[in-house]
Amino acid sequence: MGEFDLIARYFKRPVRQAVLGVGDDCALLQPRPGTQMAISSDMLVSGRHFFADVDPRTLGHKSLAVNLSDLAACGARPLAFTLALSLPEVNEPWLAAFAEGLLALAETHGCELVGGDTTAGPLNICITVFGEVPVVNGRSQALLRSGAQPGDDIYVSGNLGDARLALNTLLGQIDLPPELLASCRQRLETPTPRVALGQALRGVATAAIDVSDGLLGDLGHILENSGVGACIEADTAIKLVAAYPYNKGATGQFDLKLSTEQWRSLALAGGDDYELLFTAPASQRAAVAQAGQASQTPVTRIGQIRAEPGLLLVDSQGQTLPNHYASFDHFA
Template sequence: MPLGEFELIDRYFKRPARRAALGVGDDCALLRVKPGMSLAISSDMLVEGRHFLSTVRPERLGHKALAVNLSDLAACGARPLAFTLALSLPSADPDFLADFATGLFRLADEHDCELIGGDTTAGPLNICITVFGEVPVGAALLRSGALPGDDLYVSGQPGHARIALEVFRGTLQADGEVFETARMAMEMPTPRVELGLALRGIATSAVDVSDGLIGDLGHILESSAVGATLDVDALPESALLTQLPPSLRRQFALAGGDDYELLFTARRGDRQAVVDAAWAAQTPVTRIGVIQASEGLRLVDGRGCPERDIYARFDHFKT
């Protein structure tokens, strides 16, 4: 017998409330917030064919659906609390739902983030999550705090997800091990929550890299009314990227999209503090540039010569 909407929720997504005063099953969730704390809220939607391929494993899809939202909390320096799930499904397939819920809740439990409500409906596969986090009043990392002279950093390894995308598109070839590593980056990104928490009081601004490093850096520059010089030769390079021609390595790292790394700025005098924060979060970070008073982004190589190639940010309505 086909699953009904409420049976679907009860079987795969209903859990006892922990932090919430009232969770799944009522008209509204009730979330307790501590005195002196701000509530950080973010929503992201994943649409089949736009954000993920139909061939992705449901368990990985459940992971990614929550990971991209936790990445936004990380960029704010917020600790995850809870999330809601709105799910449009072509059919209530028990196998898909069981695996999707497994990936979703594995990551949720890792970050002590509980599902507190949402909605389900029949329709094209579409996942929308709203995530809630807490951060001490005045301690949130914002896009607007970068100052001239600040160092510019990026976490992890931007560019891997783009390798997988181009393999799927048929424009690039990669062997099994390289492809699987890149595919994991694309389908199961690691939200840098611990790094965001460790950067409180150190980073002067931050943003998560979802639409390409250059595009998301533009948010910091615009919000902070500053410019930057970025050394393309300082970008982190992995064994995967070094197999590509230099032009593709830079294209993927600067404008690849789907990275979910943190891009942030910090005072020059806080370099050791950044190193300590990265070590505490067990997340590599790389210094790739400097913030300047004159607006605009300048790309240079390791010798300071202007980079001639142009890299466009990802845009959902132009790509």
């Protein structure tokens, strides 16, 4: 099968929002009046971002999900995406499953595949996604990393740490019971981009970012860009690890025998969560709750922005904790 036959069979679909999709040298997008384009790219590399034997359906899902998560953090509505795919060989069953997982998520979010490239080489997946955000009275409604203010509450959506728990198990570092591994592995391999929540937070949140490399590391980007500090309630964060009830056999089923320090590390520096981390004024607590309900996404307040620079961690008693949690860095 040749390159263009491969594209036509597995990735060419009619477009409804784009002016022109797959098949020309360029795709054509027409932004609606009163909107700005939001654009983001992510690359997934075999052996670095995923195991070589991962289910291709889940890989297709995650490849797009991590990009949609960036749009969510900007408060953008998904429009379209391009796919650059490097393949070691033309494996048709693999391609069919990958395309199925990819395009099913694309259909869910109304995000059209409009172009890209394929080549022979090590398995690499690069997606560029396009979205739109409204401009009201000349002002963009995009959520940025730079708007956090002293006194703002700090929130995170959904759960933390379960993806890292699955990864540690697959690497042989932890032993999970099969039913728990299955649920944690789902969080690792098929994350849920919080697109609806991101859009619901426009005009409510002051800053936002998606949690890809670890909660504290990604929060650090907000603090740096906003010129502020923060206080995080570490023991509130660890309760967001869905597997946490297994701590010390609390479920009566299995004892993971993880220390409090290990649970904190999962929640604060686990990575691959793809939840939204955002700030909002205390006066907007009702609006934040409403955004969570409208998007059917749980949100939890885990701290507060401070004027003093730096990141302070406290336990459930308000006692200061050492901050030695390092988030993921490809080149560290």
